[in-house]
Amino acid sequence: MIEPDIQEKSITMDTEVPPHWKVCRFEYTTIHPKAIRIIPIGGGDDRFRSILLKAIQEAKETIMLCSFILSDEEIIKEILNATKRNVRCYLLFSTEVQLRKEYNTDITEFNQKTLTAHKKMLDHIVGKALARTNKHLHAKFLLVDYGTSDQKGYLSTANFTYDALTRNQEVGVIMTNTEIEELFEFFRLGFWSESNQELTRLNSWDVVKPESLSDLEEFTRIRTTSSSTQGIKKEILNILNRTKGPLIISSYGFESDHIVVKMLSEKARNRKITIITRPREKNLAAIKALSNAGAIIIGYDFLHAKFIFAPENNLALIMTANLETRGLDTGYEVGVLLEEPQDINELHQISTEWIKHAYYKWNRGGNVQTLETGLIAIPKAQNIEETEIIPEYIFPMDEKRPNDLLEMRNLMNTDLEKPRNESGKIPKIIRFTRKIHTPLLPQNAQKINSNEYWRNKLSKKEFKERKIKKFPISVYKLKKDVYGLVESWKQLDKVHNDSSLPQKIKFVTK
Amino acid sequence: MRRSIEVESYAVQMTIFEKEDDRPEILPLLKAVREANEANIDLVSYFQEKIFLDMPKTFVHNVIEELRLLGLIDSEWILTERGQETIAKEIVMIPRTGPYRLDVVNDPFLPQVIIQYSPLKIGIKSDLFRTEEENGNSITKIPSYLLNTVNSTINTLEDQPQTIVIKEIAEKGTYIPNNRQINLELHFTEYWQLYFRYRNFRGKIQVPGFFNGDQLIDALLLQLSEQADLTQWRIPQKPDLLNQNELSRFKKEFRIKNYEMNDLGSFSQVKLEDVSIFPSDVDSAKDWAIKLFIEELSSYVFGKRYANTWEELIHRYPTLREYEFIYPKIEELWSIVPFASQKYWFLRAPTDMRLYEVVKG
Numbered sequence: 001m002i003e004p005d006i007q008e009k010s011i012t013m014d015t016e017v018p019p020h021w022k023v024c025r026f027e028y029t030t031i032h033p034k035a036i037r038i039i040p041i042g043g044g045d046d047r048f049r050s051i052l053l054k055a056i057q058e059a060k061e062t063i064m065l066c067s068f069i070l071s072d073e074e075i076i077k078e079i080l081n082a083t084k085r086n087v088r089c090y091l092l093f094s095t096e097v098q099l100r101k102e103y104n105t106d107i108t109e110f111n112q113k114t115l116t117a118h119k120k121m122l123d124h125i126v127g128k129a130l131a132r133t134n135k136h137l138h139a140k141f142l143l144v145d146y147g148t149s150d151q152k153g154y155l156s157t158a159n160f161t162y163d164a165l166t167r168n169q170e171v172g173v174i175m176t177n178t179e180i181e182e183l184f185e186f187f188r189l190g191f192w193s194e195s196n197q198e199l200t201r202l203n204s205w206d207v208v209k210p211e212s213l214s215d216l217e218e219f220t221r222i223r224t225t226s227s228s229t230q231g232i233k234k235e236i237l238n239i240l241n242r243t244k245g246p247l248i249i250s251s252y253g254f255e256s257d258h259i260v261v262k263m264l265s266e267k268a269r270n271r272k273i274t275i276i277t278r279p280r281e282k283n284l285a286a287i288k289a290l291s292n293a294g295a296i297i298i299g300y301d302f303l304h305a306k307f308i309f310a311p312e313n314n315l316a317l318i319m320t321a322n323l324e325t326r327g328l329d330t331g332y333e334v335g336v337l338l339e340e341p342q343d344i345n346e347l348h349q350i351s352t353e354w355i356k357h358a359y360y361k362w363n364r365g366g367n368v369q370t371l372e373t374g375l376i377a378i379p380k381a382q383n384i385e386e387t388e389i390i391p392e393y394i395f396p397m398d399e400k401r402p403n404d405l406l407e408m409r410n411l412m413n414t415d416l417e418k419p420r421n422e423s424g425k426i427p428k429i430i431r432f433t434r435k436i437h438t439p440l441l442p443q444n445a446q447k448i449n450s451n452e453y454w455r456n457k458l459s460k461k462e463f464k465e466r467k468i469k470k471f472p473i474s475v476y477k478l479k480k481d482v483y484g485l486v487e488s489w490k491q492l493d494k495v496h497n498d499s500s501l502p503q504k505i506k507f508v509t510k
Numbered sequence: 511m512r513r514s515i516e517v518e519s520y521a522v523q524m525t526i527f528e529k530e531d532d533r534p535e536i537l538p539l540l541k542a543v544r545e546a547n548e549a550n551i552d553l554v555s556y557f558q559e560k561i562f563l564d565m566p567k568t569f570v571h572n573v574i575e576e577l578r579l580l581g582l583i584d585s586e587w588i589l590t591e592r593g594q595e596t597i598a599k600e601i602v603m604i605p606r607t608g609p610y611r612l613d614v615v616n617d618p619f620l621p622q623v624i625i626q627y628s629p630l631k632i633g634i635k636s637d638l639f640r641t642e643e644e645n646g647n648s649i650t651k652i653p654s655y656l657l658n659t660v661n662s663t664i665n666t667l668e669d670q671p672q673t674i675v676i677k678e679i680a681e682k683g684t685y686i687p688n689n690r691q692i693n694l695e696l697h698f699t700e701y702w703q704l705y706f707r708y709r710n711f712r713g714k715i716q717v718p719g720f721f722n723g724d725q726l727i728d729a730l731l732l733q734l735s736e737q738a739d740l741t742q743w744r745i746p747q748k749p750d751l752l753n754q755n756e757l758s759r760f761k762k763e764f765r766i767k768n769y770e771m772n773d774l775g776s777f778s779q780v781k782l783e784d785v786s787i788f789p790s791d792v793d794s795a796k797d798w799a800i801k802l803f804i805e806e807l808s809s810y811v812f813g814k815r816y817a818n819t820w821e822e823l824i825h826r827y828p829t830l831r832e833y834e835f836i837y838p839k840i841e842e843l844w845s846i847v848p849f850a851s852q853k854y855w856f857l858r859a860p861t862d863m864r865l866y867e868v869v870k871g
Contacts, residue, residue, distance in 0.1 A: 062862055086849050088862055130855045188863045200852060211810075211865060 002405065002489065002509045005436040009416040012429055015368040017389065019288060021279050021299055021360035023375035038318070038338070038346035040353075041158055041170035042302065048156070048172035049165040053078055055144045055152045059087045063129075064143040064187045066092040066332075067160040069099055071117035075160055080124060089129035092190050093118075095197070098135040114161050126202050132195035133205065138327065139190070139320045139334045141175075146184050153180035155336050157305045157320055168302040169250075169276075169354065171318055171347075173336055182222045186334055189213060194226060194332050225321055225333040232321050232335050233328040236260050236308055245312030246272040248351045250305045253322035254286035260323050261286050268293035275362075276354055278303040284379050286323075287362055297362035298355055306335075309351055314344045368428055376426075393427035395419050398434040405492055405507040411436050439508045441483055445476035453482070453502060469500040483508045511697075511769070511777040515617050517690040517708070521630055522652055522683030524610055527581070527592075527603035527675035536582070536602045539573065540593050543583055553587045580605060581677075592675075603675055615692055616655045618774050619704060619718060623659050625667040625692065626708070627674065650685045657681065667692075668711050696777070698723060726771065730782060734764055737790070744786035749798040752787070757801050760829050762787050788829050795833035799823065800846065803837075807853050812860030816840055 039048040049072070056063060056078040063082055070076065070093060079089055099115060125131060140159055144152040153175035158164035175183060192213055197205040223231040240247070240263050247267070254261050254277060267273060273295040277283055291297055306323075309316040319335025321327030338344055363371065371389055378385045398419070402408040419432050450471045455463055472495050476483045484505045486492045492507055530536075539561070546556035557570045577583045582593035589597075596602055609630040614623050659676045666672045695705040702723045704715050717723070731738035735745045745764075749757060756762045766780040789795035803823055811819050820837040824830050840857055847853045859865070 064863075083850060088850075088858060090859065090863065128850050130850075130859060191859075191863055192865055213865075 001487070002408075002438050004438050005408070005412050006433060007412075007416055007436075008431070008433045010429055010431040011418060013368055013427060015426055017363075017365045017368050017371055017376070017426060018378055019291070019365040020363055020379070021377040021384075022363050022372065023377060023386075024358050024361055035346050035350075036342065037174045038343055038350065039172040039174070040350045041156075041165060041172055041305075042168050042300075044166060046166040048154075048158075048170075049075075049162075051172070051174070052142055052154060052156075052160075052165070055142065055154070056082060058150075059144045060085075060150070061087060061145045061148055062143070063087055063089045064091075064146060064184070064191075065089070065141075065160070066137065066187060066190060067140045067156075068094045068102075068138050069114065069118050070121055070160045071114045072160050072162045072165060073117060074162075076117075076121045076124070080128060083125075083128040089125070090187075090191060091125065091129055091131040092137050092139075092187070092195065093131065093133050094137045095133050095135045114163070117161075122199060123202060126199050131199040132191055132197065132208070133199070134194055134196045134332070136326070136330060137190065137194065137332045139186075139332050141183055141187070141320075141334060143180060143184055143187060146180065151177070151180055153183050155179075155183070155318065155320070155334065157307075157318065163302075164304060168304040169300045171250075171305045171307060171350065173318055175336065176221070179221045179336055182219045183334065185217075185219070186222065186224055186226075189226060190332055221337055223317060223319065223335045223337060225328060225331050230329055232317070232319050232333055233260060235317050235335070235337065236323075236328070237263065239308055239310055239313075239315055239317065240264065240267055243310035243313040243315060244271070245310060246274070248274045248276065248307075248309040248311065248355070249323070250276040250303065250307050250309075250351070250354075251323045252278055252304045252306065253280070253324045253327075254283045254290075255322075255324040256285035256289055258323060258325060258328065260328060261290070264295070264323075265289050265293040268295040272296070274298065274351075274355055276300070276303060276305070276351070276358075279360055279377065279379065279384060281379060281381075288364075291362050291364050298358035299360035299362065300354070301359060307347065307351075309347055311344070311348050311351075314341065315339060316344060316347050318347070368426055373428070388425045390425050390427045392429045392431060393421070393423055393425065395430065395432040398432065399437065400434065401437045402439050403506055404439055405486065405489075405509065406496060408436055408439060409489070409492075439506070441476060441485055441508045441510055442478050442481075445478035445481075445483055448475055448477045450475075450500065453477075457502075471500060472498050473501075475501070475505065481506060485509065511781075512693065512695050512779045513775065513777045514691045514693050515615050515620075517613050517615055517625065517688065517692055518653075519686040519688050519690070520612050520614065520650075520652060520656070520683045521609060521632075521686055522612060522656075523608070523680040524612075524676065525605055525607040525678040526610070526627075527605050527677055529673055530602045530604035533602050533604065536577075536580075537597065537600060539577060540582055540589065540597050543577070543587070543589055543593065544597065547588055601673070603673075605677055607678075611686065612656070613690065614653075614656055616653070617692075617694070619694055619696070619721070620692075620706070621715060621718065622662075622664050623655055624664045624676075627664075627666065627672075649682050652679060652681055652683050667706060667708055667713060667715075698727070721774070729771075730766065730769070730780065731785070733766060733769070734782075734785075739788065742786065744788050746790035746794075747787040748790055748794050749801055752798075754801075754805055756787065757798060758805070760787055760827070761785060789833060792833050792835050795830055796835040796838070799827075799830050799835070800838060800843065802827065804843065804847055804853055807856050810856050810860045810865055811840070812865045 041048050053074060056075065059082050063079060083089055099118065140156040142154045155173040155175060156170065158168055158170035164170060192211040196208060196210060198208045200206045223235045225232050237260065249264065264273060268290055275290055275295050275297040277297065277299055278301065279299045287297055306321060307316055307318040316338040317335045318338065319333060321331065321333035321335065327333050338347060360377065368389060373389045373391050375386065375388050378387065400411055402411055416432065416434055450468050454466065454468050458466060474485045476485065482502045482505045484501060484507045486495065486507055486509055495501065496507060542557060542560055543553060546553045553574060554567055554570050558565065562570050574587060578585065581590060582596060584590050609632050611628050611630050612624050613626040615625055616623060657679055660679060661676065663673060663675050692706055692708040697703045697705065702717045704717045706713055706715060727743060728740050731740060731743060731745060737746045752762065761784045764782040764785055768776055768778060769780045770776045789798045803820065806823065840861065843857050847857065
């Protein structure tokens, strides 16, 4: 009996996986419901948005709002309602040109609907509120009824869009009275000195001459970037240099060439630094450098919060600037310094939860054997390729059906080739098998003897002259094919060179 | 000031002196008469010697008689007043008698009664000479103001005015119905001017000497307001009755209908343009100033800038300087301008967002 042959092989892979994001979780849970002053935003948690809406609804005297873009329809509606109550509304935005630029670079943060809503807002507020603009206005904050006993102030890392205030990972801060005072001074600066256009009529921005204000006193609680200050950058460098122990930094954008990012990389060699960011192609260079230096990098799809936090030093700065030139060196940005234990504690809870439940963790890559299994996202030139590291991949069995026992034997003596991985995954081990089927005698083949065979093959004269020997094995014929039936490999060895057999005989078995 | 005056027309028999251009010999004859009169020389001899050489005396007598009939010399062969006037003006007026149509008005502003005349081509048998019973047309007594034109010189009011002297007018004539009117306009800018329009002709005539324009203006201003300031010809006003143009120019237009001037008739329409106006009291002055301030406000104001803007405004309007008032606090203006208008922000935003003046140390 000649049985089919089955061969198996497994290979331990040594694939080099490029740097990538490890996908950790798919759900974001609402956290920290008892936050008093430092309010997390995101994952459907819209407490901060509700707080803002309530403040606007209750405004009696003034509303002063600064945001890169304003498109949350409910906030807009409440501002318009406030104007009907004769509440004086002062608004600062970036220019439409700048907004379109941002739209072209990051459609996840600004889409066409957002831009359209912002434009519509401008059409509605003209003649009701006073709006000014300049391309570099990026800060996000709200002051309500400043100067009264009911004054309220809020700083936000989120723009005033619905997505930012509900979906994104952001942070909002309810400001103290001292902070409100300083924030007002900064709004004053933004309105009178940093703006260069004012909305006077529908679709018409008039150029305004910036006013020079008397020298502002130095801020104690807030830090700012403006045409004349780089307070946020100074404070970040101060924190980096003054503190020891771990650091947690969150930012939407990282510029690898910036001195702050370079210093972070340097510090990461000796300190535990955790970076929370958004997987973006623009951040890649910085992420790689930081990761190579030893920083832990986690990510969220809609991370937009910006802060730097030294938990063991009870010091943090929540700000509206990203770690980029535009924001730290130029622009109009604001941040608030946190030192009080309650505030530090609240931020600590937020950042700890975010780190714990991170969607993504950056991995420097390497041999697949050193990596954990699971989903990963590999940044490519124009996009992110999602794939998975799996423990083992078993290829479907490779089956061979030789026509002839000699061919079967050749196959059996050939080593298995590693198949091409078209699974779309990265396995640590691959297994593959090959089955060689035994060539069998076809059912309808007819047995023939040597005389019958040769009589057909030779001429009369040749047949007469040839000494016809009996076939050593049973021979069959089906159409033009001739089959020799053997029962064992031993028998095959014995007969396959027998000259009495037809030349083109195929050796088969039953 | 405008009024329309009805023109009356009459058909009347009269004798007039009309300018004659076809008698070039008359002027030299009159000059010769003057010379003879001055030299106390017999006129016949003088004519014979100087002009009508070798002409018989009867001829000379006939010429002299014609001059007398024309009223240019009297019966003593001395130049009459008209004869002297003819030489002086070098206009020969020839008497004509016949039926004429006269268009007449009786208005104190018009220097003459007859404004136009034209000869009527009618025969002695015409209605003009028939009695009331004979022709059914009304034969009417010619008004006395028309009869009083005898011996007066009239320049008609038309494109090419004609000069006539009325010598004689019949006491009765025929009234010709018509609906003609003459329109008068009395203007004052730097001086008084009187215009008329009659049929297709518009012209200017001298304002009568008795007309006292200053008194008229005084009277008109007092008609508009008893508190009119006649020394400066201006009217007190409250600013809420004025538009922006009036507020900033301190001038206003007024209209009076059917204004009655003593002895000078009534004017159906009086229009007073660019009448100077002034605030009626201190409060009005302040309100006036506020309106001007708000209208002219074109930038953000606060503190010293606000004060300077006020000072500049008062300085630019001398009339306001006559009043002593304190300009309002900026807060007072917030409730005056419409909420959220551009002016509102100019006033409010600097307070809300403390726009201080520059002092960079």
